[in-house]
Amino acid sequence: MDGVKGMYNLRRLEVLRELKYRGTLAAVATAMSYSPSAVSQQLALLESEVGAPLLEREGRGVRLTPQAEILVARTEKALRELERAETEIAASLREVSGTLRVAAFQTAMLALLPAALTWLREHHPRVRVEATQAEPDTSLPGLLTRDFDLVIDETFPGRPRPARASEVEHHPLYEDAMRLATPAPVAAVAELAERPWVMEPAGTPARAWATGVCHAAGFEPDVAYVSADMLTHARLVERGHAVAFLPDLLWYDRTPRLALDTSAVHVRTVLATVRAGAGEHPLIRTFLAALGYAVGRLPARTG
Known part of the structure; x- marks a missing residue:
């Protein structure tokens, strides 16, 4: 035996982990603020350390x-342990402070953020959110x-996201009704088989x-308009150009200046997703409390 090699360099292990997720050396270089040649050099040094x-x-x-x-699998475990250490250190401090990087889909960005x-500014002014x-x-x-x-994530009825129990944890926030939206009231989805959809x-x-909802009603929807912007969906419906499914968070x-079906409501689940083990970090707990305040201020809807 040649003896036990020294401990691997964590930063180089992170470069390898980034490559697994991002796929190319160029993407890793951009994410880590390296040059592509520096990424290659780090990986070459890691190969030398590993000997394979x-x-x-x-x-x-x-x-x-x-x-x-x-x-990479061992690096994931090491990073989770370091994240737990960060959580414990933050919890030992008297005042919650620091920067939290948040991503949210459009209607959550509009209705909740x-x-x-506002709640954070009043109760935890040293918390900075980058959204x-x-x-x-x-x-x-x-x-x-x-x-x-x-x-801030979402799941739709009958379409759960792939389980990643070892990687993430979910915190449910809100059950958001998805209602059929039309220029004028209709009795059922099936009546819209010949109408354009957004x-x-x-x-x-x-x-x-x-x-899938349209298929269950017996027809293939004519999707004439495509947009990730719910405000665009609503405008097209209001002007009589399309029909759509719209979330209550939008209102x-x-x-609303359109007809919303309250007889057959589908519900999506809005939730906050964090990395496994991060849910106890004071910054995460504080922001979850802020989101709870925001949800509590939403208007009540029926149906």
């Missing part, structure tokens, strides 16, 4: 070797790569759910 190849060529890109996958920020509007398909991977600390982009959970501060 960590990358294999795959077409024009690279993929991780089995040895690299072992390192301003009230949450980005992003759909969950984009923001959840960003949570795992530590671009965000908390993501829906979210293909491949999103919202689009899959809405299409947090105004009265």
Whole structure:
């Protein structure tokens, strides 16, 4: 035996982990504020430390070797332990302070974030929130790569997200009704088989759910308009150009000028998602309290 090698460099292990999630050296360089050559150098040094190849060529890109996958899995555990240490240290301090990076989809950004920020300003002025509007398909991977600390996420009826119990934890916030929105009242979804629809982009959970509701009613929806912007959806319905499913969160501060079906309401779950073990961090707990305040200020709706 040649003897036990020294401890691996954590920063280099993080570079390897970033490569697993981001896929290219260029993306890792951008995320970590390195040059691509510096990323390559860090990986080469890590290979030298490990004494085994960590990358294999795959077409024009690279993929991780089995040895690299072992390192990434252990790096994940090490980072979770460091995050727990950060939580314990923060909890030992008298005043909650620091920066929290949050991502939220549009209607949550509009309806919940301003009230949450107001509560924080009054009760925890040393907490800084940096918020980005992003759909969950984009923001959840960003949570795992530590671009965000908390993501306001959504799940639709019958379409749960893939289980990631070892990676994330969920904190339910609000049950948000998804109502059929039309220029004038209709009796059932099936009556809209010949009408143009506005829906979210293909491949999103919202689009899959809405299409599934139409299929269950016996027709393929004519999706004439595509937008991730719920305000655009509402405007097209109000002007008589389309029909849609719209969330109650959209009406947090105004009265809808269209017909909303209250007879057959579907409900999406709005939740806050954080990395596993991070839920006890004082910054996370404080922001969850702020979100609870914001939810409590939402107007009551029936149906």
